[in-house]
Amino acid sequence: MTSxxxxxxxALVIGKPLPWDxxxxxxxxxxxQGYIIYSDAQVEQLYERGQFKxxxxxxxxxxxxxxxxxxxxxxxxxxxxxxxxxxxxxVTSQAPSAKSRLLGVARMLERICKQAPDATLALVHLYxxxxxxYEQTLFYGILSHFIARxxxxxHKRTTSLVxxxxxxxxxxxxxxxxxxxxxxxxxTEQRAVIRKHPERAVEALRAAGISNTRMLQCIIQxxxxxxxxxxxxxxAGSDILPEAEILALSERYVAMITKRAYRDRMNVVAAxxxxxxxxxxxxxxxxxxxxxEILGDYPPGVLVRLANDxxxxxxxRPEGHQGAVVSTLISPRxxxxxxxxxxxxxEPEYAIVQFEETEVMPSMDFSLIWGxxxx
Numbered sequence: 001m002t003s004x005x006x007x008x009x010x011a012l013v014i015g016k017p018l019p020w021d022x023x024x025x026x027x028x029x030x031x032x033q034g035y036i037i038y039s040d041a042q043v044e045q046l047y048e049r050g051q052f053k054x055x056x057x058x059x060x061x062x063x064x065x066x067x068x069x070x071x072x073x074x075x076x077x078x079x080x081x082x083x084x085x086x087x088x089x090x091v092t093s094q095a096p097s098a099k100s101r102l103l104g105v106a107r108m109l110e111r112i113c114k115q116a117p118d119a120t121l122a123l124v125h126l127y128x129x130x131x132x133x134y135e136q137t138l139f140y141g142i143l144s145h146f147i148a149r150x151x152x153x154x155h156k157r158t159t160s161l162v163x164x165x166x167x168x169x170x171x172x173x174x175x176x177x178x179x180x181x182x183x184x185x186x187x188t189e190q191r192a193v194i195r196k197h198p199e200r201a202v203e204a205l206r207a208a209g210i211s212n213t214r215m216l217q218c219i220i221q222x223x224x225x226x227x228x229x230x231x232x233x234x235x236a237g238s239d240i241l242p243e244a245e246i247l248a249l250s251e252r253y254v255a256m257i258t259k260r261a262y263r264d265r266m267n268v269v270a271a272x273x274x275x276x277x278x279x280x281x282x283x284x285x286x287x288x289x290x291x292x293e294i295l296g297d298y299p300p301g302v303l304v305r306l307a308n309d310x311x312x313x314x315x316x317r318p319e320g321h322q323g324a325v326v327s328t329l330i331s332p333r334x335x336x337x338x339x340x341x342x343x344x345x346x347e348p349e350y351a352i353v354q355f356e357e358t359e360v361m362p363s364m365d366f367s368l369i370w371g372x373x374x375x
Contacts, residue, residue: 004052012043012051015360016129020078023052033074034126034366054078072372073112073120077127080108081134088137088170091208098208106141106162113145118300118316119370121146125301126361128257128265133169133176136254140165143250143291150290151246157214161243164218168247171200195231198223218243222251226283237283245287249278253291268295268302268355298324303356308332308349311356315342315369322346327369329362336362340369 004023012018014037022031030049037043087101095101113120124139131139144165148158169176175193179186186194202216210216221235221244228236256274259265266274272292279288296317298304305311309332316325323346330336343350367373 004054007051007053011053012037012046013130014038014040014043017126017361017364017366019081019127020053022046023054024049025052032365032367033077034364034369036360036363038360071112071115072367072370073116073123074366074370074372076108076112077123080105080112080138083108084138084166085134088134088167088173091167091170091210092204094208096209099210102163102166102210103159105166106159109138109141109162109166110145110159113142116370117146119366119372121294121299122301122313122315122366122370124254125257125268125299126364126366128254129259129361131254131258133173136176136258137166137169139254140168140247140250143253143294144246146294147246147250147287147290148243150294151242151287153242153246157243160212160215161218161246163212164215164222164243165247165250167205168201168219168222169197170204171197199232214241214243217241218247220244222247224248240283242284242287245284249287249291267357268299272297296324298352298355303358303361304352305354305356306343306345306349307351307353310341310343310350311362312340312343313364313369324352326350326352329364340364 004027007022017034017036018031019033021029021033022035024030030046030051037046084105087098087105090098090101120142124142127135127139141162144161145158148161153161172179172194175190179190198220201219205216205219218241220232221240224230224233224235224240224244226237226240226245228234253271253275256266256271257268272295275288275292279285279292298314298317300314300317302314303311304314304326306326306328310328311330312326312328314324315327318324323344326343326345327340328337328343329340345352365373
């Protein structure tokens, strides 16, 4: 039986997909990962039934991160977050294992990106409602990996970039969730913390014995801008590493699609338009073009309406001569299906006609939809 631990108060967020399966005291599944809790009453009912989640694995040995066996990004999501949190804590505490653990997390993340690219990209869109700092960081690493590969960055530099993405906001960890939950104007002190975070992240990494020059340069430069208006050094054009531009774009896209207390999230249509604009203005236009190519017209994990009025989630981007694959959730009459049906959107009846805008995603069984578990 799966080893379980009681879920801490506050870990269940209303309106956000569960990051793991929830069990009762006897080990029976109460709710699958992807289920949405809609009210405080539901949370109370779960506590009465003795809610539990799987115990997060301890950080794995480095060799295991290079394992090429098929993996389920949804099943690994909770472990990834726990491992990332423990690893960043090891960096800030200057643990001797910090360097190897960082490389291990990067390889672990690269593995799921390579093994299950559509499902891994779906994570970014499915969990874009009020993500915490560790989720945001994970998304930066995922997008940086995909953009770097599309941009034809060599493997070693790609891995270094992913490590940069996982550590660039190290100095913001103590305050990030508080800032994201606030709808007030930033104070002078908060602005100072934000502007100094690249340098403070580099200081923390150096103190932990991490000295990869290109990686540290990427972190220092990831808020520089091609026109020289960025910080901390006001660099411009070719003085900025392509890795820093990739990381900056990854962070920007996550910010676009993320819902926060102080603003609504941008829909994917608007986000894609902005990326098109960036591809016209940026010093290296191939970088935003690479992200547009990766996302496609309908990124995995977004809701769409089909020509027959069904609503579903994009499961797979177009491949070869086949259009995007959508798993339908809601019937043309607005009723929830008991299961899901796969639709090939090349067929006129199932063509995608629009993105479906909703404040709260419908509950889904992610592993089942993406084919990692039988019904």
